[in-house]
Amino acid sequence: MCSPSAGAIACPEHARLEEEYKAARDRMRNLIRLRKLTRMEERQLADEVAMAIARLKELAAKHGCERR
Numbered sequence: 063m064c065s066p067s068a069g070a071i072a073c074p075e076h077a078r079l080e081e082e083y084k085a086a087r088d089r090m091r092n093l094i095r096l097r098k099l100t101r102m103e104e105r106q107l108a109d110e111v112a113m114a115i116a117r118l119k120e121l122a123a124k125h126g127c128e129r130r
């Protein structure tokens with residue numbers, strides 16, 4: 063159980079998932095900037111981002127520690 067604190071994410075598990083999400087998002091952005099992606103690549107990258115968001119939301123709901 064972690065308490066919501068101003069701006070910062072208190073629990074390590076949450077911070078890890080946030081990092082995963084950011085990494086997936088950055089990877090997608092970088093690849094899009096670098097070259098034209100195929101439809102499948104784009105879809106796969108978008109899926110990764112979506113899954114990271116889903117995991118984050120699930121954890122936030124369980125912990126009640128979602129950042130505002």
Ligand SMILES: [Zn+2]
Binds near residue numbers: 064075076126
């Ligand atoms: Zn938490």
